Amino acid sequence: MAKKLDKVEAVTVGVGWAGGIIAAELAKAGVKVVGLERGNDRSTEDFQMVHDEYRYAIRYELMQDLSKETITFRNKPGEKALPMRQFGAFLIGTGVGGAGAHWNGDTWFFSPYDFEIKTMTDKKYGKNKLPKEYTLQDWGITYKELAPYYHQFERMAGTSGELNPLRPERTEKYPTPPMKDTPILKSYMDAANRLGLHPFRQPSANISEVYKNPDGETLNQCQYCGFCEKFGCEYGAKSSPNVTVVPTALKTGNFDLRTHANVTGIIHDGNKATGVRYVDTQTGEEFDQPADIVVLTSYTLNNTRLLLQSELGRPYDPKTGTGVIGKNYCYQITAVATGFFKDRFNAAMGAGALGTTLDDYNNDNFDHSDLDFIHGGSITMKQLGKRPINENGAPSGTPRWGKEFKKESIKWFNRSIPVTSQGASMPHKNNYLSLDPTYKDAYGNPLLRMTYDFTEQDHALYDYITARCADILEEMGAEVVEPKELTDHFDIVPAQNDHITGGVIMGADPETSALNNYLQMWDVDNVFVIGASAFAHNGGYNPTGTVGALAYRAAEGILKYRKNKGQLVKRETSNKLV
Amino acid sequence: MDEDSKKSNMSRRKFIRNSSYAAGGLIGGGIIGSLIGTNYFNDTEQPSTRSSKESNFNRALMFFTRQSDFQILSAATERIYPKDDQGPGAIELGVPYFIDHELAGAYGHNEREYMKGPFLEGTEYQGYQTPLKRHAVFMTGIRALESESKSAYDASFVDLEGEQQDKILKKFENDDVKLHKVSSAYFFEMLRSATISGTYADPLYGGNADMDAWKMKNFPGSQMTYLNKIGSEKFIDIKPKSLNDHIS
Numbered sequence: 001m002a003k004k005l006d007k008v009e010a011v012t013v014g015v016g017w018a019g020g021i022i023a024a025e026l027a028k029a030g031v032k033v034v035g036l037e038r039g040n041d042r043s044t045e046d047f048q049m050v051h052d053e054y055r056y057a058i059r060y061e062l063m064q065d066l067s068k069e070t071i072t073f074r075n076k077p078g079e080k081a082l083p084m085r086q087f088g089a090f091l092i093g094t095g096v097g098g099a100g101a102h103w104n105g106d107t108w109f110f111s112p113y114d115f116e117i118k119t120m121t122d123k124k125y126g127k128n129k130l131p132k133e134y135t136l137q138d139w140g141i142t143y144k145e146l147a148p149y150y151h152q153f154e155r156m157a158g159t160s161g162e163l164n165p166l167r168p169e170r171t172e173k174y175p176t177p178p179m180k181d182t183p184i185l186k187s188y189m190d191a192a193n194r195l196g197l198h199p200f201r202q203p204s205a206n207i208s209e210v211y212k213n214p215d216g217e218t219l220n221q222c223q224y225c226g227f228c229e230k231f232g233c234e235y236g237a238k239s240s241p242n243v244t245v246v247p248t249a250l251k252t253g254n255f256d257l258r259t260h261a262n263v264t265g266i267i268h269d270g271n272k273a274t275g276v277r278y279v280d281t282q283t284g285e286e287f288d289q290p291a292d293i294v295v296l297t298s299y300t301l302n303n304t305r306l307l308l309q310s311e312l313g314r315p316y317d318p319k320t321g322t323g324v325i326g327k328n329y330c331y332q333i334t335a336v337a338t339g340f341f342k343d344r345f346n347a348a349m350g351a352g353a354l355g356t357t358l359d360d361y362n363n364d365n366f367d368h369s370d371l372d373f374i375h376g377g378s379i380t381m382k383q384l385g386k387r388p389i390n391e392n393g394a395p396s397g398t399p400r401w402g403k404e405f406k407k408e409s410i411k412w413f414n415r416s417i418p419v420t421s422q423g424a425s426m427p428h429k430n431n432y433l434s435l436d437p438t439y440k441d442a443y444g445n446p447l448l449r450m451t452y453d454f455t456e457q458d459h460a461l462y463d464y465i466t467a468r469c470a471d472i473l474e475e476m477g478a479e480v481v482e483p484k485e486l487t488d489h490f491d492i493v494p495a496q497n498d499h500i501t502g503g504v505i506m507g508a509d510p511e512t513s514a515l516n517n518y519l520q521m522w523d524v525d526n527v528f529v530i531g532a533s534a535f536a537h538n539g540g541y542n543p544t545g546t547v548g549a550l551a552y553r554a555a556e557g558i559l560k561y562r563k564n565k566g567q568l569v570k571r572e573t574s575n576k577l578v
Numbered sequence: 579m580d581e582d583s584k585k586s587n588m589s590r591r592k593f594i595r596n597s598s599y600a601a602g603g604l605i606g607g608g609i610i611g612s613l614i615g616t617n618y619f620n621d622t623e624q625p626s627t628r629s630s631k632e633s634n635f636n637r638a639l640m641f642f643t644r645q646s647d648f649q650i651l652s653a654a655t656e657r658i659y660p661k662d663d664q665g666p667g668a669i670e671l672g673v674p675y676f677i678d679h680e681l682a683g684a685y686g687h688n689e690r691e692y693m694k695g696p697f698l699e700g701t702e703y704q705g706y707q708t709p710l711k712r713h714a715v716f717m718t719g720i721r722a723l724e725s726e727s728k729s730a731y732d733a734s735f736v737d738l739e740g741e742q743q744d745k746i747l748k749k750f751e752n753d754d755v756k757l758h759k760v761s762s763a764y765f766f767e768m769l770r771s772a773t774i775s776g777t778y779a780d781p782l783y784g785g786n787a788d789m790d791a792w793k794m795k796n797f798p799g800s801q802m803t804y805l806n807k808i809g810s811e812k813f814i815d816i817k818p819k820s821l822n823d824h825i826s
């Protein structure tokens with residue numbers, strides 16, 4: 001029998017960026033919040049031995065323990081889904097700070113086009129630009145409405161950056177100046193300029209100079225140490241929940257952070273949630289935590305899974321297109337071209353978000369009339385800091401092991417670098433999340449099943465944008481330029497991109513979306529679901545800037561709900577709900 | 579401890595003392611900012627020099643029970659990452675010991691992987707599915723390397739010429755050998771990636787002896803900062819440091 005605890009006002013499931021922001025904002029406003037986090041606690045002090053590629057980037061010590069829970073995967077409905085037994089295509093964080101403890105720090109705002117993509121695409125290219133299998137829809141909020149929350153996130157995170165010439169709607173400077181320049185990035189910048197493109201130093205949460213945020217938290221200066229992506233920062237120089245919102249929340253005395261607390265379900269009466277159930281992962285004890293407001297901040301996968309498992313909201317059915325939970329699961333297509341150069345550069349030095357980007361082929365910045373896809377992707381060269389286990393690239397034709405392999409992989413280590421694009425991903429009716437009928441997690445609950453494949457749109461966009469990546473490397477004077485091909489189908493094994501979105505999407509119409517634009521469930525007033533799960537499609541940038549903005553927006557919504565109760569947004573459709 | 583490593587430990591402690599977490603909370607931005615911003619931390623110090631001649635008690639077996647299996651593994655890793663005029667190969671770097679030690683622990687026992695059944699064969703996009711844990715895959719694969727060698731050349735794998743060993747390894751790589759409950763290509767991939775991991779991981783894991791693999795690749799290992807180097811037009815050759823240099 002689960003032990004029943006004393007009721008609190010709000011409970012969050014997971015304490016990453018989303019959970020941390022909610023905790024900080026509610027706690028500052030005097031709300032008692034419990035944060036339940038399945039992983040362990042951690043702070044900057046835990047990262048003193050972090051420059052260990054094998055431990056963190058090969059064995060993934062900071063990532064979710066897959067022996068306890070994973071997903072199952074198949075390419076299409078009708079196939080038998082099988083478990084993702086080890087990490088491959090994407091990674092999933094765990095522990096206090098979530099993936100925010102070890103993210104790269106690319107901090108983007110989605111574009112105005114993203115939020116009204118359906119309306120704007122129809123208007124410019126006609127209603128049939130994409131076949132009807134693509135379940136494209138607007139987000140129920142505009143860029144203009146979200147902009148103040150974006151800036152709020154940025155001021156808290158201390159983002160370093162420089163204005164993007166192709167995003168004129170932004171006029172506010174970044175809280176901290178752009179990161180340092182390096183010779184290889186300068187060469188990229190020059191080549192792009194010669195091609196008539198619009199490169200700029202990209203926004204970064206590796207902070208360029210010491211910064212004190214409005215909550216009084218201090219971020220240190222990035223040391224360009226090269227152990228950033230997948231690593232915690234031993235200097236407290238990477239903006240993460242651990243050095244910002246979590247300490248802010250704790251300082252108020254209103255935040256009760258409970259680690260090793262794995263939530264297994266939402267308790268509810270059909271119309272209203274009354275709390276959550278969780279297991280202490282160290283003792284196996286079960287607890288019921290009653291709460292007035294339940295906030296899911298457990299990332300794309302568990303936000304969706306907890307709703308399906310708890311039978312809250314209407315599950316999506318790809319056959320009929322009805323229902324919403326699990327709908328519009330999206331990924332990103334990662335286009336890559338690698339340049340092999342004559343001269344060596346300091347490839348081991350770098351930072352997670354040290355890069356130069358251009359948006360000439362992103363959003364609707366170029367004409368798609370004669371193209372068989374919409375949207376695009378940011379095109380970036382990053383100096384991440386190369387590490388030797390993972391980086392053994394050599395021009396194709398080089399053997400994968402043996403004498404030649406050793407010689408060539410050593411030769412190119414300090415002479416090669418990729419240009420990559422994060423290609424936007426459009427929702428498709430057959431790409432969705434549901435519960436697996438066979439496989440179970442460590443607590444006996446069904447795993448989440450992912451049904452996903454690349455679409456025609458993805459393939460067309462990929463081919464187009466990979467060629468653009470290669471153009472820039474050619475212009476830079478690389479000796480060899482090698483564009484990578486996209487696999488025919490999405491493959492769960494090779495590492496690709498960590499940005500998985502959708503499943504509990506926001507919108508203006510309760511029939512086609514799960515959440516209103518405060519991320520409040522249409523069907524259950526006291527449940528808010530925050531994260532990239534709310535994205536109606538995935539854009540051409542990393543997601544977390546948008547996750548952060550939505551979290552601040554939701555925090556405001558929760559405080560409103562606390563006063564007025566009920567739905568915060570009027571429904572746009574008069575249709576009766578099924 | 580020699581003078582040089584004392585020095586590097588000292589400066590690390592000093593660095594930590596001056597950064598936020600050692601003070602038990604964040605110190606004012608101004609203070610640490612001026613420290614870091616003016617390059618208080620000197621990133622040009624020399625790393626310690628360590629000698630491989632000290633006896634290395636780490637070089638013994640904790641997973642393999644038969645030395646013959648370990649020798650076959652060793653020979654195979656050396657073909658994947660051979661000694662050449664640039665420097666040592668897998669054996670001299672200690673890679674076989676790295677693999678042995680890894681197989682004895684969480685890696686070998688798939689402690690953080692989903693290992694619940696049923697184990698079904700999927701499409702080529704669903705990831706390999708085998709009920710065997712890594713230690714069992716290695717044992718199966720190593721024994722099969724030996725039996726392939728015996729049937730093709732009537733000799734042990736360890737006694738073959740390098741090219742003959744390569745031929746056998748290629749058969750595994752191309753999935754041309756039948757193994758029980760696991761594919762030979764899967765074993766080969768595991769062998770290849772474990773060899774590369776052991777070659778280039780921090781020497782604390784038993785491979786990459788003396789950081790020689792990093793030296794060949796001009797990888798500086800675990801440095802504290804590149805703040806004042808990253809802008810350099812020239813390639814900077816930096817003597818590598820390992821995590822051992824950072825233990826105070």
Ligand SMILES: Cc1cc2nc3c(=O)[nH]c(=O)nc-3n(C[C@H](O)[C@H](O)[C@H](O)COP(=O)(O)OP(=O)(O)OC[C@H]3O[C@@H](n4cnc5c(N)ncnc54)[C@H](O)[C@@H]3O)c2cc1C
Pocket residue numbers: 013014015016017018019036037038039091092093094095096097098099100102103104105106107108229230261262263264297298299300302353498499530531532542543544545547
């Ligand atoms: C290696 C890597 C690099 C990345 N780099 C970037 C980048 O540069 N830019 C960018 O924009 N994005 C990046 N991302 C993505 C980014 O990290 C996520 O968008 C962001 O962390 C999402 O925040 P979140 O709070 O929604 O989820 P998370 O950070 O995943 O936090 C969710 C938390 O919920 C907890 N949780 C889950 N289920 C339960 C449960 N049942 N009970 C209790 N707790 C639970 C988890 O343990 C976790 O701590 C990266 C991701 C990875 C993995």
Ligand code: SF4
Pocket residue numbers: 205206207221222223224225226227228229231232233234235236237238350351352
């Ligand atoms: S590169 Fe900068 S932000 Fe990233 S871990 Fe190193 S010091 Fe921290």
